[in-house]
Amino acid sequence: MAEVKLLGQFPNPYVYRVIWALKSKGVQYEFVEEDITNKSPLLLKYNPVHKKIPVLVHGGKPVCESMIIVQYIDEVWPQNPLLPSDPHEKSVARFWVKFAEDESPSIYKILQNTGEAMEQGIKETLEMLQAIEDHGLGDKKFFGGDQIGIADLAFGSVIYGLVVVQEAVGIKLLEAHKFPRLLDWHKNFMQVPVIKETLPDWDETVASLRAGREALLKAAASQ
Template identity: 50%
Template sequence: MEEVKLLGFWPSPFSHRVIWSLKLKGIKYEYIEEDVSNKSQLLLQSNPVHKKVPVLFHNGNSIAESTVILEFIEETWPENPLLPRDAYQRALARFWIKFGEDEGLIIHKFFVAIGGEREKAAKEILEVLKILEQQGLKENKFFGGNTIGLVDISYGWLAHWFLVTEEIVGVKVIEPSKLPLLHAWVKNFKDIPVIKDNLPDYEKLVVHMKSYYYKLLFEVVDL
């Protein structure tokens, strides 16, 4: 019998990526909540390089980093595929996943921006999201067409966590007038039952991210 465990943290979009993938594939697993303010020996031993969640355990082996975990899940359990079967389409999917990872710094800049820098950061992220919308999503319901896939899962943070960021920062970016296709995608993504039933409570997430925001903000100001 396979042993599958996930070490995660409830506000983490990276942990939720793995949860969505496991549930969409129908894989039974045990979830272990990590206290990131007091990291467990399990976390430190299973991910000694980055010491971060999520970590997936499969038959005694540990796999770290959410994008690596998603690939592992796809290869280990090919049923209910989340990547296209066509090699070229798989390559495109991996390109857009990497695009999101590479542009992650802009999200951080938007989150910690103050004063006039806030509007500047919003414009930068808007340009990135326009590329994602026009070249990645196009006119599709999801990034892979009419069904949810690994690219959608990798951008799942946009559908919930980024909306919280907008509320905290006080600047709206994903609006119908600016990003109509991406705005529609957010609704389509969150309407999937597996996604809808496995999102952290919005208000609780706002409280958590506000605390994180002010901590980062004071660190930036101190610099």
């Protein structure tokens, strides 16, 4: 079997999507810890366009972008499928993956700003949550139906990130009376063994985000 390496860093939420996909398939891999403040020659070689983690290296060939890596994993290791086989259901799953990719940067706006820019991030994040609540889940347990699928991995990382950001910043957007379906989904998602067993340490993650926020705001204030 060709060697599988994952270039990543804890507790990066995009890296977790790939870890969850590999674990749900039972694929053995080597985790290569990257320092994104001092990128390795390997990372620059394998992802020359974005120079970002995660990168999956399989048999010496790189695959970049977390959700493209998840699709690659699903094609190479077909057990426990993450994408439906029906083309229409597949297009719906891909729609929500793209939605997660396009809309979730609003959470960074909350984390990295104060004042008006932070308020804008909160507004956009609430709109994202409302769209998922109204159109994403219906009466299903997971986006993928009874089992987690690719859209669950996409939003799993987004919503975990949001929960940590809420704690780091001291706000609460994910309220049960506003987003009952989404919160049920999140509870179910966090109980899936493969997810539960691989989450980063909560306190460390909150501390890391808080430190990142403080450093950014300090740098912005001194400009």
